[in-house]
Amino acid sequence: MTIFQQKRLVKTFYIIFFLFVPLIIHLGFIQLVHGDEYKQKALEQRTLKVALEEIPRGGIFDRSGEKTLTLGNREPRVVIFPEIILDKEEAAGKLGLILGRKPEELTRYFEGRACFLPFALDYRQVRQIKELGIPGIMAEEIYFRYGPAPLAAHVVGHLGPISNSHQLERLNNLGDKKYQLTDLVGKSGLEYFYESQLKAGESNRFAKAYVDVYRNLLAGLGIKRESHSETGRQDVITTIDLDIQKTVEKVMDQKVQRGAVVVMDARNGDLLAMASRPNFNPANIALSLSGHKDTFLDHCTALYQPGSIFKVVVAAAALEEGLVKPTDTFVCLGEKDHLISCWHKPGHGPITFEEAFAQSCNPVFAELGLKLGSVKLISYARAFGLESQTIIGYPVPRDKRQNLSLIGEPYNLVNSSIGQGPVLTSPVQLTAMMNAIVNNGVYIEPRLVKGLRDEKGRFTNHFPMGSSHKVISCETARELKRLLSLVTTRGVGKEAMVPDYGTAGKTGSAELTGGSKKVNAWFCGFAPFDKPRYIVTVLVEEGISGGATAAPVFREIVEGILLPPH
Numbered sequence: 001m002t003i004f005q006q007k008r009l010v011k012t013f014y015i016i017f018f019l020f021v022p023l024i025i026h027l028g029f030i031q032l033v034h035g036d037e038y039k040q041k042a043l044e045q046r047t048l049k050v051a052l053e054e055i056p057r058g059g060i061f062d063r064s065g066e067k068t069l070t071l072g073n074r075e076p077r078v079v080i081f082p083e084i085i086l087d088k089e090e091a092a093g094k095l096g097l098i099l100g101r102k103p104e105e106l107t108r109y110f111e112g113r114a115c116f117l118p119f120a121l122d123y124r125q126v127r128q129i130k131e132l133g134i135p136g137i138m139a140e141e142i143y144f145r146y147g148p149a150p151l152a153a154h155v156v157g158h159l160g161p162i163s164n165s166h167q168l169e170r171l172n173n174l175g176d177k178k179y180q181l182t183d184l185v186g187k188s189g190l191e192y193f194y195e196s197q198l199k200a201g202e203s204n205r206f207a208k209a210y211v212d213v214y215r216n217l218l219a220g221l222g223i224k225r226e227s228h229s230e231t232g233r234q235d236v237i238t239t240i241d242l243d244i245q246k247t248v249e250k251v252m253d254q255k256v257q258r259g260a261v262v263v264m265d266a267r268n269g270d271l272l273a274m275a276s277r278p279n280f281n282p283a284n285i286a287l288s289l290s291g292h293k294d295t296f297l298d299h300c301t302a303l304y305q306p307g308s309i310f311k312v313v314v315a316a317a318a319l320e321e322g323l324v325k326p327t328d329t330f331v332c333l334g335e336k337d338h339l340i341s342c343w344h345k346p347g348h349g350p351i352t353f354e355e356a357f358a359q360s361c362n363p364v365f366a367e368l369g370l371k372l373g374s375v376k377l378i379s380y381a382r383a384f385g386l387e388s389q390t391i392i393g394y395p396v397p398r399d400k401r402q403n404l405s406l407i408g409e410p411y412n413l414v415n416s417s418i419g420q421g422p423v424l425t426s427p428v429q430l431t432a433m434m435n436a437i438v439n440n441g442v443y444i445e446p447r448l449v450k451g452l453r454d455e456k457g458r459f460t461n462h463f464p465m466g467s468s469h470k471v472i473s474c475e476t477a478r479e480l481k482r483l484l485s486l487v488t489t490r491g492v493g494k495e496a497m498v499p500d501y502g503t504a505g506k507t508g509s510a511e512l513t514g515g516s517k518k519v520n521a522w523f524c525g526f527a528p529f530d531k532p533r534y535i536v537t538v539l540v541e542e543g544i545s546g547g548a549t550a551a552p553v554f555r556e557i558v559e560g561i562l563l564p565p566h
């Protein structure tokens with residue numbers, strides 16, 4: 001070998017050496033550092049799994065952060081892994097006997113992928129399935145999102161399939177969550193507004209069968225239950241109080257076919273209950289779709305004529321502006337009154353302002369409205385939040401029909417002064433208005449969501465209490481509270497009185513179009529009278545009057561909240 005050849009050999013050796021060293025280091029690195037991970041991945045590829053959660057999604061909780069509003073719970077179901085069942089026909093026969101179903105009914109599950117069956121199991125069946133001892137058939141607890149009678153259905157909302165590929169694309173662009181066309185997504189309420197936060201990347205509980213290439217269960221691994229703690233989901237923590245919401249829904253189920261009830265915490269403007277009728281069940285949307293067209297409409301945030309409840313705004317403005325004193329006397333000529341007819345057809349005759357408030361006399365408020373003028377009335381109504389549709393944490397799109405400036409249009413002021421004509425408000429808005437009177441004249445923006453919580457229990461997004469501003473003086477607020485108490489002690493809202501605690505409030509009976517004798521019946525008030533804790537608004541559509549229809553519902557709800565059964 002020549003020197004030249006020797007040099008070339010050495011050179012070649014070095015080239016090969018430097019080429020292979022990184023490769024060897026890399027292989028060693030993979031083996032040492034990522035060995036377990038790759039082993040796990042190889043195992044995962046031969047893993048059959050069933051999610052033990054119906055819909056992988058964060059929860060929607062009440063104010064405690066512990067009680068779920070969807071009332072979902074764990075129920076046992078049959079979980080099957082068809083690929084590892086040796087004699088499928090025999091297994092289907094045996095399982096059919098336990099479930100009381102023909103084997104043919106079960107065939108399609110035995111031909112498909114691993115899944116849980118849709119049949120409810122009792123505890124005897126659970127025991128029998130365990131005793132069967134067929135590998136690949138087991139009874140497991142599945143977490144269902146919605147219970148049979150969920151609460152605050154309109155606030156929680158409902159889920160549905162992704163409509164089309166455009167929606168799929170939009171969802172995939174929302175954040176880092178990946179969607180498939182088969183996913184269920186929020187269609188209304190909080191399920192819709194917080195879709196990207198609630199959505200989980202995967203289930204948090206699985207039954208997993210580890211198999212070899214021949215689909216035999218791996219010795220020592222077999223079928224295991226596994227929990228995953230990082231699925232990317234977040235919980236929504238609302239301000240709703242589960243017990244108060246339950247009380248409200250129970251009374252509504254008995255007394256209100258169509259309408260809304262709102263309960264607010266007088267201290268901070270938090271919404272403690274929001275219930276709407278007609279109701280629907282998020283667990284069975286198909287059933288509700290055949291119902292009335294506004295079944296999915298949240299009546300708590302929908303717009304209605306407030307009727308005489310608007311007289312509270314007129315009274316507040318007139319008192320604050322010094323245009324009236326409680327003892328001032330007016331004259332009501334009943335249905336023949338020159339300004340507007342009174343609901344009390346013979347007329348109230350000579351009547352003081354405070355009595356006119358207690359009896360909800362129309363001509364007196366029409367006269368006061370004219371005295372105030374539309375500019376001032378609009379400005380007070382706005383200050384009471386009657387044009388603000390903002391609810392913290394609940395971004396319902398603004399309904400543009402609400403336009404208080406219409407009060408200023410010709411011929412509208414008289415009708416507006418008694419809450420008819422162009423004045424439209426939602427039950428939530430009226431509740432916040434009443435809260436301003438209870439809170440010494442300070443308006444607080446209503447809040448429905450406290451914040452979001454991640455899987456480690458940390459608050460990731462906190463919505464602070466609503467902003468506030470002064471609307472009327474403490475003196476005017478105190479005077480209004482006294483006037484509101486006259487309604488329940490000797491006026492048209494006596495049915496709303498809760499003995500011992502004391503209540504106060506205002507009735508409303510808003511006429512319906514089309515010559516119907518029925519009205520939208522309102523009562524908006526608070527309790528206990530001395531130290532108010534709850535503001536409650538009741539709307540019963542197509543009732544007789546606020547005093548006859550809504551006030552008794554108010555009383556029953558307040559009694560249910562203040563005197564919980566022992």
Ligand SMILES: [Zn+2]
Nearest residue numbers: 332342348361
């Ligand atoms: Zn009258």
